[in-house]
Amino acid sequence: MSNCKTHKTCINEALKKAETICNEKGVKLTKLRQTVLKLIWKSHNYVKAYDLLDELKKIDDSAKPPTIYRSLDFLIENGFIHKIQSLNAYVGCSHPQEHKECYFLICDSCQNIEECCSEQINKVVISTTGKNHFELNQVTLEISGTCQDCTN
Amino acid sequence: MSNCKTHKTCINEALKKAETICNEKGVKLTKLRQTVLKLIWKSHNYVKAYDLLDELKKIDDSAKPPTIYRSLDFLIENGFIHKIQSLNAYVGCSHPQEHKECYFLICDSCQNIEECCSEQINKVVISTTGKNHFELNQVTLEISGTCQDCTN
DNA sequence: AAATTGATGTTATATTATAACATAATTGAT
DNA sequence: ATCAATTATGTTATAATATAACATCAATTT
Missing domain, CATH: 1.10.10.10 (Winged helix-like DNA-binding domain superfamily/Winged helix DNA-binding domain)
Structure with a gap:
């Protein structure tokens, strides 16, 4: 929700x-x-x-x-x-233009999607791809599970 | 490659x-x-x-x-x-049974896929979903770009 | 006003995936 | 060993997702 x-x-x-x-x-x-x-x-x-x-x-x-x-x-x-x-x-998209990399929290139960940004995730992704000498183009990060409202 | x-x-x-x-x-x-x-x-x-x-x-x-x-x-x-x-x-899958969360480095140029694990990414994902009180089920992390061989 | 570009209308079809039911093979229980 | 149950495969049909190709219409530029 x-x-x-x-x-x-x-x-x-x-x-x-x-x-x-x-x-x-x-x-x-x-x-x-x-x-x-x-x-x-x-x-x-x-x-x-x-x-x-x-x-x-x-x-x-x-x-x-x-x-x-x-x-x-x-x-x-x-x-x-x-x-x-x-x-x-x-x-x-809840904040067009603001973000580069976002991720999505997808509730299996209510189909709600929360769009999130995390500098921390970005950094880790960039650093780990860097270690692989991989030139990053697009990141798809989708997390499914149960949102707070549906857990209760 | x-x-x-x-x-x-x-x-x-x-x-x-x-x-x-x-x-x-x-x-x-x-x-x-x-x-x-x-x-x-x-x-x-x-x-x-x-x-x-x-x-x-x-x-x-x-x-x-x-x-x-x-x-x-x-x-x-x-x-x-x-x-x-x-x-x-x-x-x-290059290491079945070993991993929970993996991510993929997908080369747009040669279609090679490198399957990676990163404890660091796992931790960050878990902590950021935790902040959202989201009960994690499945993580999809797919990174497209250019691999080292294709960059040169 | 004509020419160009961009947007939409329309038909057809490509691509990805599953439902439903039939048959065959394997396993387990007697 | 035989029957029953389960699991795997065969087969037909169709659902779900997406795009190609060409026609027409609208907006913009010259």
Whole structure:
């Protein structure tokens, strides 16, 4: 479960940030992309692409897989959402632009995803890859388990 | 690229370890499962399920998707291979039974995968999840980039 | 206004994976 | 040794995830 008080605030902030960043970058948050972002932000839980598609179809009957996947690509590229590789699922990014490496706490029980940053983890990853003379490109760190609310 | 001298040794050791562990556990490394394990161990690179299937078909014409996926499931369950979530691909485990949490250095250039353990990473992950009161189940840590051989 | 670029619509299909049921092989109990 | 139960494999079908390719439309630039 998420610890946000009024989730509307989360959604609004996510949309506002996306708009601001798009303006800065000179890319366009079209109506479609905004709609998809909103749908993803319906909760802090992860969502599957075809579930999103079903939701989108309710709004726009003509939506098809490429409709959703293109928007997902755009939103990922610009850092507004993340793909959870171990689940083939998507989740809103709670702090776009701020972070490089993040990790995800995925609750098996309630599907909530907590996005975290840890300088400590970054450092350790960098140092251990360095030891292997490995030139780092992308880090995927996904931790599944049970969140605090679901443990009790 | 892998730094093994004679890859045959890697394969033989992997097969021997698998056999030993299966005996200990009382599960069966059937001919099919052994064949699949061998195919996966053809290199230190990751392999895709349907590529494995194509290889298997050369040996056993009747092989079909469930043939390969069942063997993959068995091999994963018993720790002989790993699934690389960010690639939907599979790779032999270089030290079955020894480790809990591992991470993978995935070379974008040569598809080699180096499987690593780091007590330091484990500790940091455990401590940072602990701070979030998150009961850890499974850690997926996949690092893509360029390996030493491909950097030069 | 024409040309270019970017976004979306649309059809088709590729890729990854599993469900469900049938048959065969192995093991365990009697 | 035989039957029953379990485990493994064979087989068909289909589900779930994702992209290619081309057409059209909209926005931007010249």
